Amino acid sequence: MTCGGRMWQKQQNRRGNRPGNQRAQGMTMAVATTHVSIAEVQRSHQDLISAEHARAAGDLDGAQRICLGLLDRHPDYVGALSMLALTHMQRGAYDQALPLLVKASMLNPKDWVSLTNAARAFLKLEAPECAIRYLEKSLMLKPDEHSTLFVLGQALMTTQRYERAAEVLRRACEAGSGESAAPFWLCECYLYLRRYDDAAEVLMQALQTPSNRDIQAYAYMLASSFPKDIKLDLDILGSLDGLGEPQPEDEEITQFNAAFTRGMCLDGLGRHKEAWDCWVAANAPLKEKYEEQAQTHAEQEKELLSICLNWSPREKKPEKEVDKCPPSLFILGTSRSGRTAMENLVGTLPGVEMLQEHDLATSSAQYVSQHAGLLTTYHLCKLPKELDPVIAEIYRKRLKICAGGAGLVTITHPSAIPDAGRLADFAPNTKFVFMRRNDDDVALRIFGQLYQENTNQYAYNLNAIYNHISNYRIMVDNWLEKLGNQAILVNYEEMVSDPEATLQRVAKFCGLKPPSKPGLRIEDDSGCAGPYRKWLRAARDGGNSS
Secondary structure (H helix, E strand, C coil), X not given: CCCHHHHHHHCCCCCCCCCCCHHHHHHHHCCCCCCCCHHXXXXXXXXXXXXXXXXXXXXXXXXXXXXXXXXXXXCCCHHHHHHHHHHHHHCCCHHHHHHHHHHHHHHCCCCHHHHHHHHHHHHHCCCHHHHHHHHHHHHHHCCCCHHXXXXXXXXXXXXXXXXXXXXXXXXXXXXXXXXXXXXXXXXHHHHHCCCHHXXXXXXXXXXXCCCCHHHHHHHHHHHCCCCCCCCCCCCHHHHHHHHCCCCCCCCHHHHHHHHHHHHHHHXXXXXXXXXXXXXXXXXXXXXXXXXHHHHHHHHHHHXXXXXXXXXXCXXXXXXXXXXXXXXXXXXXXXXXCCHHXXXXXXXXXXXXXXXXXXXHHHHHHXXXXXXXXXXXXXXXXXXXXXXHHXXXXXXXXXXXXXXXXXXXXXXXXXXXXXHHHHHHHHCCCEEEEEEECCHXXXXXXXXXXXXXXXXXXXXXXXXXXXXXXXXXXXXXXXXXXXXXXXXXXXXXXXXXXXXXXXXXXXXXXXXXXXXXXXXXXXXXXXXXXXXXXXXXXXXXCCCCCC
């Protein structure tokens, strides 16, 4: 399952032009007012009420003018700072809202509202750890505030802490949450945890409560993500038809959630031509939107491929290094290649901690590059070899924290593949399972999937998808050759046809004992591209995909 919920949340406030606001930015150094008259207090409060009325009516420019006037007179007016920040957030200008909210929380550290709104801005700016710190402070002031719990649940899901996220989101729902999306985020969290019965119960209960079109489309997307053997009392396709035509007030993500979900439903019903046409129409605007980013991604991937092909291991790996970090298993492959299914298999072994798409490698690269005074990079392979001792120390320390007392940790973050060589250097007891699946099956499932905003930008262009699959295949072959007994290849088709034999093989590879009667079953999606192959190939080769 992908991050439709997170992408949906990123679109919650309608985006618009980001007004350059030099006066607001310059206010942080202003001197606070020492004395004001009662008349001025009343006048300022009335102005703030007028600003709120303007904001509520959609007159964001008018609300900002009033707030700027207030802050010219009273730079430490917390209400005006917060109101101005809200107008920026409604425009999607979170980078302009954040300094105002930080100043508001500095002036009034006991204001849980400013802390929570600052956390929302941090989360939108992809700084979830900062968001979590602010939210924890806010909850110390108001422990059962449902809006704060909801945002904290989102932040925890963003950082793959699904167990804790589920607990927090459940509390948000029990608190009588005014955030009608909270139960659906809880459902998505349960899906990540494979708690399908809990997910189904939460989803079906939440669907009984009236909600707007944006949330409904998100809910039907979640419903389509359940395994086929989990039967929901819900006609997803009929429910999508009930949404009707797109409305002007819809969030952008709503039409995409609905379109991709419709395609999956039609595919499941065997209505392949309708499904294909639906996916082609849904992908077209996203292909255009991400065209420049997809080109950048292709250039970066080409550079990473070159680095991989030129990698050579360190001449000597001291034995004592093995004792410095717990055993880890990276399960790597393209999107939709079966990484999650493979991790779920390994997760049945005793002592295994599944970290899913944990950003251990990318966050370690980010930390080291920034602290070394380099441009930020998220790939260990791009860091100079002179930093190897620092990288090794940071990586091992973080790995120990993630592992806790586990005998083996598994990670499935696909972006770690260029770093496989250096990971093997830094932690010699690291092993790799590389997943491979039929190219057409992978391409179809990527093309039929809506991804989190600003990720997998190649996914909406079939030519780019096939190029990505080809590059990934070359990287896998390279690592299988260079990593020797630290790596094996698992074919998706073999895994789904005989999961027990696959688990036996991987367990032996990791030095673990598999259960004697695991009773394993994996949903088999092999051959899914069969009815679509002619359209896939035509689109890949630049022909008519219809």
